[in-house]
Amino acid sequence: METKGKFTYDYERPALATDCVIFGFDGGELKVLLMERETEDSQSTWSLPGGFVYMNETTEESAKRILHEKTGIKNVFVEQLYTFSEVDRDPRQRVVAVAYYALVNNKKFQIAAGLNAKNVAWFELSKMPKLIFDHSKIVKTALIRLKGKVRYQPIGFELLNEKFTLTQLQQLYEAILETTTDKRNFRKKILSMKLLKALNEKEQNVARKAAQYFSFDKQAYKEFTHSGFNFEL
Amino acid sequence: METKGKFTYDYERPALATDCVIFGFDGGELKVLLMERETEDSQSTWSLPGGFVYMNETTEESAKRILHEKTGIKNVFVEQLYTFSEVDRDPRQRVVAVAYYALVNNKKFQIAAGLNAKNVAWFELSKMPKLIFDHSKIVKTALIRLKGKVRYQPIGFELLNEKFTLTQLQQLYEAILETTTDKRNFRKKILSMKLLKALNEKEQNVARKAAQYFSFDKQAYKEFTHSGFNFEL
DNA sequence: TGGCTTAGTGTATTTTTAACACTATTTATT
DNA sequence: AATAAATAGTGTTAAAAATACACTAAGCCA
Numbered sequence: 001m002e003t004k005g006k007f008t009y010d011y012e013r014p015a016l017a018t019d020c021v022i023f024g025f026d027g028g029e030l031k032v033l034l035m036e037r038e039t040e041d042s043q044s045t046w047s048l049p050g051g052f053v054y055m056n057e058t059t060e061e062s063a064k065r066i067l068h069e070k071t072g073i074k075n076v077f078v079e080q081l082y083t084f085s086e087v088d089r090d091p092r093q094r095v096v097a098v099a100y101y102a103l104v105n106n107k108k109f110q111i112a113a114g115l116n117a118k119n120v121a122w123f124e125l126s127k128m129p130k131l132i133f134d135h136s137k138i139v140k141t142a143l144i145r146l147k148g149k150v151r152y153q154p155i156g157f158e159l160l161n162e163k164f165t166l167t168q169l170q171q172l173y174e175a176i177l178e179t180t181t182d183k184r185n186f187r188k189k190i191l192s193m194k195l196l197k198a199l200n201e202k203e204q205n206v207a208r209k210a211a212q213y214f215s216f217d218k219q220a221y222k223e224f225t226h227s228g229f230n231f232e233l
Numbered sequence: 234m235e236t237k238g239k240f241t242y243d244y245e246r247p248a249l250a251t252d253c254v255i256f257g258f259d260g261g262e263l264k265v266l267l268m269e270r271e272t273e274d275s276q277s278t279w280s281l282p283g284g285f286v287y288m289n290e291t292t293e294e295s296a297k298r299i300l301h302e303k304t305g306i307k308n309v310f311v312e313q314l315y316t317f318s319e320v321d322r323d324p325r326q327r328v329v330a331v332a333y334y335a336l337v338n339n340k341k342f343q344i345a346a347g348l349n350a351k352n353v354a355w356f357e358l359s360k361m362p363k364l365i366f367d368h369s370k371i372v373k374t375a376l377i378r379l380k381g382k383v384r385y386q387p388i389g390f391e392l393l394n395e396k397f398t399l400t401q402l403q404q405l406y407e408a409i410l411e412t413t414t415d416k417r418n419f420r421k422k423i424l425s426m427k428l429l430k431a432l433n434e435k436e437q438n439v440a441r442k443a444a445q446y447f448s449f450d451k452q453a454y455k456e457f458t459h460s461g462f463n464f465e466l
Numbered sequence: 467t468g469g470c471t472t473a474g475t476g477t478a479t480t481t482t483t484a485a486c487a488c489t490a491t492t493t494a495t496t
Numbered sequence: 497a498a499t500a501a502a503t504a505g506t507g508t509t510a511a512a513a514a515t516a517c518a519c520t521a522a523g524c525c526a
Binding site: 005006007010011053 | 238239244246293
């Protein structure tokens with residue numbers, strides 16, 4: 001128990017923190033951004049970016065602030081995941097963590113990737129190092145959520161640039177859902193929802209037929225949902 | 234800030250509480266169990282059962298403990314809903330609330346209903362009183378979750394007795410999803426999953442043809458999911 | 467015994483999903 | 497200039513699932 005501090009309560013309180021699982025998509029692979037810290041015995045351990053919640057911010061604001069402070073990423077999709085409260089999850093003190101997950105598009109992915117020299121790095125899911133505390137469990141929970149959610153909410157687009165090809169979109173879904181899909185059937189289904197705008201623009205400098213660029217039409221999606229339709233893939 | 238207390242920290246901490254949305258199903262209606270408290274000005278206000286998290290319990294244990302202490306209900310389905318952290322959600326002090334929702338079957342519903350004389354009561358969703366703080370928002374969030382979840386997880390059964398008729402089951406789904414369904418199609422679909430066991434028992438004392446009782450077959454569901462099938466209604 | 471009430475059941479149509487293979491375009495290579 | 501390499505883009509058919517729809521069965525009551 002702290003004694004030097006200056007905030008005193010008439011009952012004991014857990015500390016409250018936020019942790020963030022940051023997903024990116026690159027090279028056909030789903031990746032997670034992790035931070036490295038040196039421990040006292042000068043071993044390195046990896047963890048999710050996280051920190052304590054301030055008194056004047058919500059947990060969502062806290063997660064976004066920490067995301068920005070620690071990785072430079074801002075203005076991305078962030079959603080609450082789950083609150084982890086095992087009594088001994090942090091052996092040093094009782095910390096309850098409200099976990100969030102973020103989806104980072106390819107452009108911001110590259111910026112975050114540029115920070116590699118420092119203490120953050122992208123990891124493929126199959127190549128994740130051991131993580132501190134219950135952070136592996138948090139990542140696992142985030143993956144399950146992402147897999148479930150991507151099928152009935154158009155959040156996958158958050159992982160691509162504003163303009164993307166149908167092949168990229170299909171690869172994204174295949175990576176997240178760990179499936180393969182027939183190209184024609186995938187295109188038929190996604191185009192039938194009329195939520196994609198075909199742009200007057202094609203890929204450049206590719207040694208093959210250049211693919212058409214599309215963008216997600218947020219306005220059409222609004223009307224789509226208001227008409228009682230449900231996104232589903 | 235408290236001054237008489239004996240727990241002191243070197244930075245300010247929000248209080249951590251749990252609140253619980255308790256769903257019951259009776260008379261073809263989905264209901265929520267609420268608590269009444271007297272305020273200082275002797276007006277009554279309604280709220281979700283809730284309380285502070287102890288240092289030696291997880292938030293889930295806290296929610297279950299409080300549920301039991303305040304309503305007598307235990308051994309029911311309880312699942313984490315969402316963490317509410319608006320800075321001013323409780324005007325008296327900063328409280329972050331981890332909300333849970335519980336599904337109470339009809340038998341336990343009746344017991345809880347018997348507490349009516351005291352300070353708890355079941356309310357139909359359309360007849361809910363004004364609630365304290367952000368508790369209406371919490372109920373709304375719980376409803377959205379229940380609606381979403383009931384379609385791809387067999388949690389609806391938690392709201393019925395162990396034995397139930399297909400008509401009861403259908404009414405439950407219709408109440409939660411706010412839809413109507415064709416009786417033959419509903420039966421065809423639910424029975425095709427082979428997750429219901431027909432019991433050698435019928436309704437008693439009804440002034441019409443007595444309906445067959447069924448129960449949910451947990452063992453079959455385990456095998457069902459392990460075979461890669463998904464519950465879906 | 468006739469009336470009331472809800473249980474229980476089958477078929478035909480429409481819609482959705484799944485399976486499947488070739489041509490078109492662009493760049494790189496020789 | 498011709499050809500090879502790579503991936504974009506496209507339509508049809510068959511199977512499965514969802515939907516729409518109406519009568520008979522059983523038990524109690526008046």
